[in-house]
Amino acid sequence: MQNVIEEGLLHRAPGRPRDNAVRERILKAGLDLLQEVGFANATCDAIAERSGASKATIYRWWPNKAAVLIDAFVERLTPELPIHDVSTLEEYVTFNLKQFTRVLMGSNGRLFAAVIAAAQTDQDVQSAFLSHWIKPRRALFRTLLERYRAEGLLPDNYDFDQVLDVMYGPLLFLLMVRHVELTLAYAENLANMVLNGLLPR
Amino acid sequence: MQNVIEEGLLHRAPGRPRDNAVRERILKAGLDLLQEVGFANATCDAIAERSGASKATIYRWWPNKAAVLIDAFVERLTPELPIHDVSTLEEYVTFNLKQFTRVLMGSNGRLFAAVIAAAQTDQDVQSAFLSHWIKPRRALFRTLLERYRAEGLLPDNYDFDQVLDVMYGPLLFLLMVRHVELTLAYAENLANMVLNGLLPR
Amino acid sequence: MQNVIEEGLLHRAPGRPRDNAVRERILKAGLDLLQEVGFANATCDAIAERSGASKATIYRWWPNKAAVLIDAFVERLTPELPIHDVSTLEEYVTFNLKQFTRVLMGSNGRLFAAVIAAAQTDQDVQSAFLSHWIKPRRALFRTLLERYRAEGLLPDNYDFDQVLDVMYGPLLFLLMVRHVELTLAYAENLANMVLNGLLPR
Amino acid sequence: MQNVIEEGLLHRAPGRPRDNAVRERILKAGLDLLQEVGFANATCDAIAERSGASKATIYRWWPNKAAVLIDAFVERLTPELPIHDVSTLEEYVTFNLKQFTRVLMGSNGRLFAAVIAAAQTDQDVQSAFLSHWIKPRRALFRTLLERYRAEGLLPDNYDFDQVLDVMYGPLLFLLMVRHVELTLAYAENLANMVLNGLLPR
DNA sequence: ATCTAATCGAGACGGTACGTCGAGTCTTCCC
DNA sequence: GGGAAGACTCGACGTACCGTCTCGATTAGAT
Numbered sequence A, B, C, D: 001m002q003n004v005i006e007e008g009l010l011h012r013a014p015g016r017p018r019d020n021a022v023r024e025r026i027l028k029a030g031l032d033l034l035q036e037v038g039f040a041n042a043t044c045d046a047i048a049e050r051s052g053a054s055k056a057t058i059y060r061w062w063p064n065k066a067a068v069l070i071d072a073f074v075e076r077l078t079p080e081l082p083i084h085d086v087s088t089l090e091e092y093v094t095f096n097l098k099q100f101t102r103v104l105m106g107s108n109g110r111l112f113a114a115v116i117a118a119a120q121t122d123q124d125v126q127s128a129f130l131s132h133w134i135k136p137r138r139a140l141f142r143t144l145l146e147r148y149r150a151e152g153l154l155p156d157n158y159d160f161d162q163v164l165d166v167m168y169g170p171l172l173f174l175l176m177v178r179h180v181e182l183t184l185a186y187a188e189n190l191a192n193m194v195l196n197g198l199l200p201r
Numbered sequence E: 001a002t003c004t005a006a007t008c009g010a011g012a013c014g015g016t017a018c019g020t021c022g023a024g025t026c027t028t029c030c031c
Numbered sequence F: 001g002g003g004a005a006g007a008c009t010c011g012a013c014g015t016a017c018c019g020t021c022t023c024g025a026t027t028a029g030a031t
Helices: A002-009 A020-041 A044-051 A055-061 A065-077 A089-105 A107-121 A123-150 A160-177 A184-196 B002-010 B020-041 B044-051 B055-061 B065-080 B089-105 B107-119 B123-150 B160-177 B184-196 C002-010 C020-041 C044-051 C055-061 C065-080 C089-105 C107-121 C123-150 C160-177 C184-196 D002-009 D020-041 D044-051 D055-061 D065-080 D089-105 D107-121 D123-150 D160-177 D184-196
Strands: none
Touching: A020 A044, A020 A055, A020 A065, A020 A107, A044 A055, A044 A065, A065 A107, A065 A123, A089 A107, A089 A123, A089 A160, A089 A184, A107 A123, A107 A160, A107 B020, A107 B107, A107 B160, A123 A160, A123 B160, A160 A184, A160 B107, A160 B123, A160 B160, A160 B184, A184 B160, B020 B044, B020 B055, B020 B065, B020 B107, B044 B055, B044 B065, B065 B107, B065 B123, B089 B107, B089 B123, B089 B160, B089 B184, B107 B123, B107 B160, B123 B160, B160 B184, C020 C044, C020 C055, C020 C065, C020 C107, C020 D107, C044 C055, C044 C065, C065 C107, C065 C123, C089 C107, C089 C123, C089 C160, C089 C184, C107 C123, C107 C160, C107 D020, C107 D107, C107 D160, C123 C160, C123 D160, C160 C184, C160 D107, C160 D123, C160 D160, C160 D184, C184 D160, D020 D044, D020 D055, D020 D065, D020 D107, D044 D055, D044 D065, D065 D107, D065 D123, D089 D107, D089 D123, D089 D160, D089 D184, D107 D123, D107 D160, D123 D160, D160 D184
């Protein structure tokens, strides 16, 4: 039954189908180059050469270099930052900040910093990062936050985006400025501070 | 006698002296272009043309495009962010976040972002930014925060650096990611959220 | 029974037979494009699109773009340049030069020029043009010239190929260089000059 | 006096002057490549690499590959085809056809063919070839032909341009179609045929 | 009053990557 | 097996910006 339905619905496009192995080789090459030589030096020519793909193929599927690298970035980081449902806001904030810190402490931290840095000088990166990372992930987080608010765990007058900025902003700021070391202890203290506020209770 | 003394003291280099007006025209052109077309499109050729200077002159005094803009950054921003003493922590946080936001909202915001971005790939920029901006300003802020803590306005167990990260991190995060507009209202809400925490009181 | 006999006699290849309508659509599309946009811009993709054929079909039957266009060229021009038998050399030269000029003056002139031009940069065109146009036509002309020589109408020491070069060379030269207009009057004067030579009789 | 005048007239342009050695290296590389690999494979990348110039420099001074090669063509062939004055029409025709044939037989033959071919698809090449090569050279030849006609060595009713077409057309036709080898013997026979005509005297 | 040494504007230059385009090949499904 | 659709590799195209260089003109102090 399932087969019949799929047969009818998923009408295969005519012509040679896209070779997914090529897509993956391109993304892998992009990711490797991003870590090895940085965003600016991860050229499309190099990606093409290393992946064994042609530049034409790259540009058929991505509008520019930035899009390729962001795509690779997203594909790499998405599984490393799964969205878990936890029962209370304390748990939620603490868990996510520690999880995110753990990612930023590894080699992916440099990746994150490189992407955000590139976004400052490249409009393509900026919009790709927004539409492929920030926007979709925020949409997912929003439903959780709405539940917390409905349960009275989060003040009514707080803007969701801003809540997330307060959570993740300090971590990314530290990642990029590096005035002190990024540690799990920092993340825990941060969670506490963010939850309770600067004013004494 | 006079000559000899001046010779010894000032040790004037032979040849035509540097024309300071050119330096200022270059910095101004760089800032203007940054504001108008963004970092990537603020090309050295454009800076040269607009300032009436030659590219050779630019590269004689700065190693690259980023250096020009960082130079402009320090010169422009330092006077715009004076440190004011206010009596309560609420006032302090609100005042400083709004003041900083006002700076970031203008063309200097791009400048700030560009410097932090450059720091991700350039160790010199990184340490220069730390030692000429972050560290000295944090040292000044620290004395204020210590007073607030002594007066019981700030919990004892909060790390000073982290307090500042929680304040400025969200703003800089928003500056660089730009998922929503940076406004004074955002800054006020942020101050409120940071002071009271995410948990309901 | 019928089936068996046909099978044996015609030795029909297995599978779907070649669709001759496709061949003609391809040649027509190639010819049209050749005249409209010239040899260089008559791309295979455009031929495929206009003819409704796929590129694979084109490359199954012709080794390359040049072959397609030459094939089209020959098919178009052969009926337009029939070989007529005339009794005297004067008539022969005058008739053929005028007939050829008439062809070159129309849109087929650009076609001819395009093919010869393409032959300069494309070995495939060169040999195709020689084997499909020059060689077979010269073979036919040769028998006529031999008869004229036998009748004493053409000096014995003249090389046949060279006679044809002297006849057609000037026309093609003018076609390609275009320093003056190609006209029937030009052809008539040319015939006279070629027949009588430059020296006064 | 002379100095004063030159001082006033030849006012040097500001900025770094064009490096003529680069221009010559580019033209030489273009010619060499043309000879070695043909027009189609004489790519701009190859010219840049071989000449040691950058592609940007090539495209700063020439609009495209064809222009580079035509420029080289004129500079190369002009000194190789000097115009000599000879006393009789026979001598004149024989000498010039042999001289021209000698040029076409060498590597410059491909050059000539390539330029005429390029002119078929490129209006700029067409007019440049006419104005920089055909027109000025024909003007020079015309005075010679006028003298021959005045001396009764050339029939009165022959058009000068057509006389030259009859002389050079066959050679260029052979050059481009290459149905037989181009030799000095061919040139001599051609001269004889052109002078005496196809009809027996 | 020259001489020397540096600055400056103009712009040519080598280099590197960009993003595009066409040729010719290969892969899938349909008939 | 023939054919349409279209993905793919290869390689050249022409453009843009970077940072360097080479000029002549300029501007001072030194002789």
